[in-house]
Amino acid sequence: MLASKLVCKTCSQASDVVTDAESGEIICTNCGMVNSNDKAFQVSTAEWRAFDHNQMMDRSRVGMPMTLTRHDKGLSTVIGIPNKDASGKELDDSMRSMMQRLRTWDHRIQVSSPTDRNLARAFQRLEMLRGKLGLPDNVIEKAAYVYRKAQRLGMVKGRTIAATLSASIYVASREAGVPRTLAEIASLSNISHKELSRVYRLIVLNLDLKVPMIDPVKCIAKIANKMEVSEKTKRHAISYMHNVVATGIAAGKDPMGIAGAVLYLSCIQNDEHRTQIDFAAASGVTEVTLRNRCKELHTKLPQLN
């Protein structure tokens, strides 16, 4: 357990907040509020205030910020390589060999349990995928959190780390409202779409998550950026999409398919000629699906076409 001073948003007290070292859950010691993310708390700013350089140096808290994306949450210390003592003098032979033994154990203790080894490997992979997928830090942290929980529930057993991790990333990006499709994540992490979606459903089920619907308006923005359509068309498409969502046509359909169709029709209306093939590729659906969505929009919302 790690303790720090935070302001709980539930009881508004600057109380001691305890972080569960296992799950990363945050507990307010004043009102007992348990939260799975730190949005319910804000860092108490009072003790950070500094009015001159000396105070600032005095009050700065050194060290890396805590992160869930390392198996030890980035809190461990490591015995360094140079064989020198604190004053910079070379160590004698017996001390030198002792430090070597300590280094060995230092390393063994840090990544010792099977759980830690698993997490270490998973987060190594997470770091690799972060760049490929272009995901912001909050999504990565969230993914690490979801993975820890899944791991604790024994869900990685019998499955690959890669699949569970990728599913965690998908969950995290959905929750953060960053549109990434299952297919995108699957192909970048070299897992089959099928396996990924299976693990994803399992995680949602076992962790009892309520993953929000992907915002179709965000999908519009994503496709529009890829296709480099004009600002005017984009705005047209977004207002169009609001109408579509209001009628409930979008329910049960792939939001990327809908977004692609809406954007395609908006382009036609604004005399921007693009092919269905291009839109299908940018949306990650087939032309047929795109056409079907277009047809539905034509029949169900004729006043907007």
Place this chain on the structure above:
DNA sequence: TAAGATAAGAGGGACAT
């Protein structure tokens, strides 16, 4: 060459057994 149509097949959710 782009768009439209059709058919077969896969995978998953809802529901009953």
Place this chain on the structure above:
DNA sequence: ATGTCAGTCTTATCTTA
């Protein structure tokens, strides 16, 4: 737990303009 069914999406192929 297992099977069935309706609905969705994909792939492949052919036709139309």
